[in-house]
Amino acid sequence: MTKIFAHRGASGHYPENTMIAFEKGIENGADGIELDVQLTKDGHIVVIHDERLDRTTSLKGFVKDTRYDVLKTADAAAGHQQTVGDVRVPLLEDVLSWAEKKDFLINIELKNSVIRYEGMEEKVLETVKRFKIEERTILSAFNHESLALCGRLAPHIERAVLTSDVLYQADQYVKSIPAAGYHPKLHSPAVTDEVLQQMRNSSIKVRPYTVNRPDDMEHLMKMRADGIFTDFPERAAAIAKKLNRTN
Ligand code: G3P
Numbered sequence: 001m002t003k004i005f006a007h008r009g010a011s012g013h014y015p016e017n018t019m020i021a022f023e024k025g026i027e028n029g030a031d032g033i034e035l036d037v038q039l040t041k042d043g044h045i046v047v048i049h050d051e052r053l054d055r056t057t058s059l060k061g062f063v064k065d066t067r068y069d070v071l072k073t074a075d076a077a078a079g080h081q082q083t084v085g086d087v088r089v090p091l092l093e094d095v096l097s098w099a100e101k102k103d104f105l106i107n108i109e110l111k112n113s114v115i116r117y118e119g120m121e122e123k124v125l126e127t128v129k130r131f132k133i134e135e136r137t138i139l140s141a142f143n144h145e146s147l148a149l150c151g152r153l154a155p156h157i158e159r160a161v162l163t164s165d166v167l168y169q170a171d172q173y174v175k176s177i178p179a180a181g182y183h184p185k186l187h188s189p190a191v192t193d194e195v196l197q198q199m200r201n202s203s204i205k206v207r208p209y210t211v212n213r214p215d216d217m218e219h220l221m222k223m224r225a226d227g228i229f230t231d232f233p234e235r236a237a238a239i240a241k242k243l244n245r246t247n
Contacts, residue, residue: 003227006030029237032105044068065086096131099240114140171202181205
């Protein structure tokens with residue numbers, strides 16, 4: 001069955017990478033959540049997609065130049081104030097302390113391909129272990145050196161290669177990290193029916209991003225993709241229900 005991941009939470013209707021978006025994602029039928037992490041100036045792991053605060057918060061500047069005591073004052077509602085009120089940029093531990101009591105999958109994307117964030121891997125792994133959610137965590141990154149380092153530090157936690165590029169012998173490449181998952185960009189040559197089949201033959205899990213159109217959702221579910229990332233988990237859940245009924 002294709003697992004549905006709420007991409008940055010249910011970010012189609014709620015402010016991305018906030019607690020309300022994650023809660024709504026699960027409430028609306030997702031099997032898991034996807035979130036992005038960066039490090040503050042004083043080394044806190046915060047859940048935010050961009051290197052800069054400008055697009056999604058009321059503050060400006062780089063996350064890496066901002067202390068957490070300042071960052072936590074930011075309004076992260078990003079245009080959704082009327083529906084969600086006051087929301088903050090969560091710490092990774094805020095999300096995991098909620099997730100620890102539940103049973104869904106958690107994809108943590110390390111956003112370290114623009115800024116390297118020395119020590120990020122160790123900090124993220126320590127947090128995942130502290131909340132005892134290793135078995136339902138998938139670590140992903142566009143920085144594949146970082147994924148390889150995660151593999152050396154915590155080989156038992158699943159890793160997935162994120163890419164928008166076409167990789168030469170993608171199955172061999174993913175195995176060389178080593179990683180068990182492949183997260184390609186939808187509508188790129190990195191994800192075709194042939195690639196899906198090739199990866200399945202190599203027991204690599206394929207989860208394309210970001211799948212928001214119902215016809216793409218249905219196609220990938222019929223192709224038995226292992227997962228999809230979507231801003232609209234309720235759409236994907238409705239299609240999964242319809243397909244299960246007709247199968
Ligand atoms: O992890 C899937 C997707 O989130 C990767 O792209 O740009 O949203 O981090 P991006």
